[in-house]
Amino acid sequence: MMSIMKSVNDFLTRLSGKLKGGGDKAIEKQKKKGKNTARERLEDLLLDEGSFLEIDLFVEHSVKDFGMDRKELVGDGVITGYGKVHNRPVAVFAQDFTVAGGSLGRAHSKKIVKVMDGAAEAGIPLIGVNDSGGARIQEGVESLCGYGEIFYRNTKLSGVVPQISVILGPCAGGAVYSPALTDFVFVVERISNMFITGPQVIKTVLGEDITQEELGGAMTHASITGNAHFYAKSETEAFNTLKKLLSFLPANSNEDPPVRNPIPPAKPLSDDVIPDNRRQAYCVKEIIRGIVDASDFLEVHKHYAANMVVGFARLAGRSIGIIANQPRVLAGVLDVNASDKAARFIRFCDCFNIPLLTLVDTPGYLPGADQEHAGVIRHGAKILYAYSEASVPKMTVIMRKAYGGAYIAMCSRHLGATLVASWPCGEIAVMGPEGAANIIFRKEIAAAEDPEAYRQEKIREYEEKFANPYAAARKGYVDTIINASKTRDTLIKALSTAGHSRKGRPHGNIPL
């Protein structure tokens, strides 16, 4: 029988071997690519110091084919466990590229599944770090089974606990679908790569030349595909943003997000914060910073569909989700991508008890065959669905233009808003005065002695009648008219009196 101390020493020897993952050579290779190791990512960059509780380090695969029986794969290529971020518990996994390229085999997937089930049981967020060559081909269908079981749990966990993916290496083929099912995806410049079929296959099949970076690099997914919600220049930056993101979120759908001490914005809004001319652009993020606590706004999908701005902030210490038209880009129109972006964000907030603030200044939908053929009808419908479905407090501020269908879509009273406020320069109408006058007085303008002068007169007439919030306020569609400088106070009052009865998992957060 082994003495106690002998078994202790034997354990320590085994452990020190395991902690090195794929070994010194593989670690050096990983470092050369400018990447941290899986262990560094979890222990140094993500989790509170000393908080990591690793499980399943001693798990081994049991594959016999293709000489696999002679191969020891430490932890089967993935590190899993639990830890804390800013003293709040999370479940984590990080694929270890130094071990068989982080390839996913049966044991690997079982480890991930175990912490996913643990996250569900404990009601805590799940954070996954993806760095993997893909399916472990030697394991055949077992590896596909592994992916499938992960996708199944991603879906069942959706709307129950926040799920966040960090892509820190290749993530190709079927592997991309686990991150795609999660709530937020982080990518890092020159490190992240996601695609279904790689550049090589595309070259062979289609004869098209495209680099890995152009096809599925970080900026491609942040700006063109919208698969990534957060883009960072370094792994450290990505994890810091992730920690900030978690600070806005509850641990699960039964809880409210944590409340902080309220801090007023650095530069409060003045009454004349937007330009006089309705055709002149401005940046809506400046408005947001003038409303929210400490002027601190965490933007989601910053590089994608920039005509719509979404993100997290706090109001009187409470987390809110902001959805705002951005007049600076495409005049703040709604289009296919902006609709998808807003709808998914709204549904995430509704899953996790985060009240919504909608800032409206939009001339309508983007015209064009391109948009119609891209399905702006069914994509646009997602915003209507998401707002109507949401049961969290919904506050709306009409800053200027709220025209036509876009007025209805941007969390109008008609979709169940908790409070609709308008600034005095708000214009709630079917369309802008120019378009309306041209349609209503088409015959009269054509017949007039001086058509242009007559047209201008009719535009002014329409402006006076409809380009204001009073017609809507008379009907009770606008609850209150406020000067811009009163926006923060008004919203804080509304938030403190708004109810939110429905908690738990109202719905999942299907990728839109």
Added chain:
Amino acid sequence: MEKKLDKLIIDDTEYVTEVPEHCRKPYEGLPDPSEIKAFIPGTIIEIKVSEGDRVEAGAVLLLLDAMKMHNEICSGKGGLIGKIHVSPGDSVQKDQLLVNLIIPG
């Protein structure tokens, strides 16, 4: 970082705003049914029609080997086969013109 501002007209109102590159593409129109093109690169295996043949909509015109499959290239409309631009064994690129179809009316 200031980007140049452009003009965007919506309901007769001209807005001064950024217009991203991908929103500037002009509409290319629907594909022309009288031009039968390769939807994918590959190799022509067999041509099932001759110039001057009358074909119904949906008729198989030729077989294209691509993606490990023999893909049937069909006529979208009925008409007369015009010029055939390829022969069996030819490698073709994506969107390469294969057959002209003369559509009556």
